[in-house]
Amino acid sequence: MEPILLIVCVLAGGVLASLGVHLLPVGGAPAAMGTATGVATGTVMLMLGAAMCGLFTASSVAAFSDNILLVSLSGGVGSWLMMGVTMLMANLLYVFGTGIVPVSGRVDVDPITGESQKEYRTPQCDGHGVPNVSYISGMMGALLGGFGGAIMYFGLLNYANFEPTMAGVAATGIFVSNAIIAAYNIGGTIEGFQDPKFKRLPKALLTCGVISLLCGVLVWVVANLGGLGGTM
Amino acid sequence: MLFAWMLLIVVLALIACMFEDLESDVGSQSNPNSQVQLAPQVGQVNRFFNKAISGEAPAYAMYCTIAGVIAFVLLSKGAHPLLAIPIGAVVGEAVHVIFSVTAHVGRTAAQKRFEQPIYLDVLYGHLLPIATHGFMATLCITAIAYIQSNLGTLSGMSQLNHPFALPMLAFIWGITVGAIGSSTGDIHYGTEREFQDRPFGEGKRVVYHGKITRYAECGIRTQKDIVYFCAKYGGPITGLTFGLIILFENWRTLVGMMLGGYLPNIEAAAGNMAAIIGIVAGLAIGIALIVGNVVVVKWARKRYGPFVGE
Numbered sequence: 001m002e003p004i005l006l007i008v009c010v011l012a013g014g015v016l017a018s019l020g021v022h023l024l025p026v027g028g029a030p031a032a033m034g035t036a037t038g039v040a041t042g043t044v045m046l047m048l049g050a051a052m053c054g055l056f057t058a059s060s061v062a063a064f065s066d067n068i069l070l071v072s073l074s075g076g077v078g079s080w081l082m083m084g085v086t087m088l089m090a091n092l093l094y095v096f097g098t099g100i101v102p103v104s105g106r107v108d109v110d111p112i113t114g115e116s117q118k119e120y121r122t123p124q125c126d127g128h129g130v131p132n133v134s135y136i137s138g139m140m141g142a143l144l145g146g147f148g149g150a151i152m153y154f155g156l157l158n159y160a161n162f163e164p165t166m167a168g169v170a171a172t173g174i175f176v177s178n179a180i181i182a183a184y185n186i187g188g189t190i191e192g193f194q195d196p197k198f199k200r201l202p203k204a205l206l207t208c209g210v211i212s213l214l215c216g217v218l219v220w221v222v223a224n225l226g227g228l229g230g231t232m
Numbered sequence: 233m234l235f236a237w238m239l240l241i242v243v244l245a246l247i248a249c250m251f252e253d254l255e256s257d258v259g260s261q262s263n264p265n266s267q268v269q270l271a272p273q274v275g276q277v278n279r280f281f282n283k284a285i286s287g288e289a290p291a292y293a294m295y296c297t298i299a300g301v302i303a304f305v306l307l308s309k310g311a312h313p314l315l316a317i318p319i320g321a322v323v324g325e326a327v328h329v330i331f332s333v334t335a336h337v338g339r340t341a342a343q344k345r346f347e348q349p350i351y352l353d354v355l356y357g358h359l360l361p362i363a364t365h366g367f368m369a370t371l372c373i374t375a376i377a378y379i380q381s382n383l384g385t386l387s388g389m390s391q392l393n394h395p396f397a398l399p400m401l402a403f404i405w406g407i408t409v410g411a412i413g414s415s416t417g418d419i420h421y422g423t424e425r426e427f428q429d430r431p432f433g434e435g436k437r438v439v440y441h442g443k444i445t446r447y448a449e450c451g452i453r454t455q456k457d458i459v460y461f462c463a464k465y466g467g468p469i470t471g472l473t474f475g476l477i478i479l480f481e482n483w484r485t486l487v488g489m490m491l492g493g494y495l496p497n498i499e500a501a502a503g504n505m506a507a508i509i510g511i512v513a514g515l516a517i518g519i520a521l522i523v524g525n526v527v528v529v530k531w532a533r534k535r536y537g538p539f540v541g542e
Contacts, residue, residue, distance in 0.1 A: 028263065029263040029264075029266045031263070031419075032262070032263035032264045032266075032418040032419055032421075032422035032423065033263075033264065033267065033422045033423055033426070033427070033435075033436040033441065034419070034422075034423040034434075034435035034436050035435055035436055035437070035438060035441070039415040040263050040414065040415050040416075040418045040419050040422065041262075041263065041287070041288075041289075041411060041414040041415040041418070042287050042289075042414075045287045045288070045289035045290070045407075045410070045411045045414060045415075046411055046415060048289060048407055048411065049289055049407055049408045049410070049411025049412060049415075050411075052404045052405075052407045052408050052411075053404075053408055053477060053481060055404065056396075056401075056404055056481065057481055057485060057510075059394070059395050059396055060394060060395075060485055061485070061507045061510065062395070063391075063394075063395050064489075064494055064500070064503035064506060064507070065503040065504050065506070065507040066503075067504050067507070070504055070507040070508065070511065071507070073507075073511050074485075074507055074510060074511055074514075077484075077510075077511050077514035077515060077518070078481055078514070080514065080515075080518045081477060081480050081481060081484075081514055081517060081518055081521075082408070082412075082477050082481075084517075084518045084521035084522070085473055085476045085477050085480070085521060086411075086412055086415055086416060086473055086477075087525065088521050088524055088525050088528070089416050089469055089470070089472065089473040089476075090415060090416050090419060091525060091528050091529065092469060092528065093416060093417075093419045093420055093465070093466065093469055094419060094423070095528055095531070095532040096465075097419065097420045097423075097424055097465050097466060097469075098419065098420070098423045098424045098432070098433070099432055099433030099434075099536065100423070100433065100434065100435060100532075101529075101532045101533055101536050102528075102529050102532065113526070115529075115533065119538035119539060120533065120538050120539055121435075121539060122434040122435035122437065122539055122541075123437065123539075123541075123542070124437035124438045124439060125434075125435035125436075125437060125438070127435075128435035129529075130525070131529060132525060132526055132529055135522065135525045136522060139518060139521075139522065164395035164396055165395070165396050165397045165400045168396055168400055168404075169400065
């Protein structure tokens with residue numbers, strides 16, 4: 001039973017990581033100049049930063065709880081808080097440091113709040129700041145991505161019997177590979193679920209599913225070969 | 233006692249992320265460096281330091297992990313933490329400076345065809361500020377990793393030591409501090425200070441790209457003129473971001489442990505309840521943050537109004 005649970009955990013973690021990356025508002029280098037909507041850093045770095053926060057909390061919680069849902073949710077909420085604070089502070093910098101109104105570059109009306117975007121946009125810019133729709137999309141993405149990272153950690157810790165630090169390293173490795181696949185699919189910048197690029201999601205999910213499956217099998221083989229923290 | 237250690241970690245996190253962001257300004261790392269890189273190609277020869285070793289997150293993960301590993305080895309040999317942690321940070325920074333020199337010289341040499349010289353005074357003059365700012369960040373992160381991995385021992389309940397080893401914690405917070413410094417602090421440098429002679433209050437248009445502000449309040453601008461400006465707003469707010477994240481993360485877990493009955497006597501049966509309370513507290517804080525963003529966006533729209541330029 002344990003090998004199946006391990007592979008399911010890694011598979012779910014990888015697919016959720018990919019989905020989470022697609023939901024984040026990533027502006028990359030143009031966002032640092034206020035030329036694109038989103039957070040001013042790379043896709044993988046942002047997701048990894050959020051997932052690491054989640055992994056820290058998940059590993060703390062895994063020390064006193066053995067419920068897979070609670071540990072994974074703790075990780076998800078850790079990432080959700082990290083993204084929430086980061087995006088809010090980025091907006092405070094945009095608004096009070098540079099005098100820019102957060103606005104979407106891809107939609108004319110915010111689908112959640114119904115606020116008009118077009119007349120607030122600077123010409124020759126693909127939006128700027130983190131508007132409300134991207135903020136909420138980013139929070140959901142972080143929650144899913146963090147949940148994915150934490151469920152992977154839980155699987156490696158309990159079903160592959162890895163030592164905690166080793167489980168953390170392995171979960172990070174598998175997470176990064178999935179995030180990079182998703183980043184290739186996005187190609188630089190994305191605003192969230194309202195962005196037309198979000199429609200490319202199924203291809204990334206399929207690829208990440210295959211890769212995670214491979215990683216899951218590999219982890220099981222490595223764990224059975226021994227040497228990484230115990231017996232099965 | 234646990235809460236006291238937690239608050240110490242929060243303060244260290246605040247200092248770490250502030251200096252991390254200021255280091256990325258004084259060394260011009262990360263996203264806004266694309267403009268420094270682009271400038272000579274559009275005829276803007278400049279005296280900026282051009283150091284994009286990699287993204288900030290992997291770079292700081294590397295320095296902090298090196299510092300963490302050295303500190304971990306020294307601690308396991310019986311060294312005192314007050315000695316082991318700074319020595320680790322110094323070694324991390326030595327690697328940082330080596331990368332800074334190779335990155336700057338290599339990148340600038342590659343711009344020879346655009347007639348961008350390598351100014352040796354710029355190279356020598358910026359290495360010390362880079363190393364000192366980076367040292368503060370690495371030192372604080374290593375100290376956080378040390379405290380967290382020994383939290384239980386320090387506060388008298390050895391079960392509460394974090395399950396991860398010190399270098400792994402240094403790696404985690406190195407990645408996170410880099411991701412935050414890159415995503416928050418860069419805006420003040422990239423949008424405002426790099427294009428200070430362009431109109432204020434609008435996104436920087438694509439036609440401006442590469443045409444960075446090359447003259448300072450006095451003389452020709454170098455990275456040292458940038459860091460003092462960003463230290464007034466961009467740096468502190470970046471520090472606040474990481475501080476708040478660490479505060480919320482640790483606080484909700486600790487409050488969950490307290491209210492769930494897990495602490496103070498380590499009741500293993502109460503673990504699940506502690507986790508549930510921690511999750512609910514985290515979700516509540518997140519919803520408050522969403523409301524905060526709605527308020528900020530609404531305020532900005534009302535205060536600044538629609539775009540009125542050309």
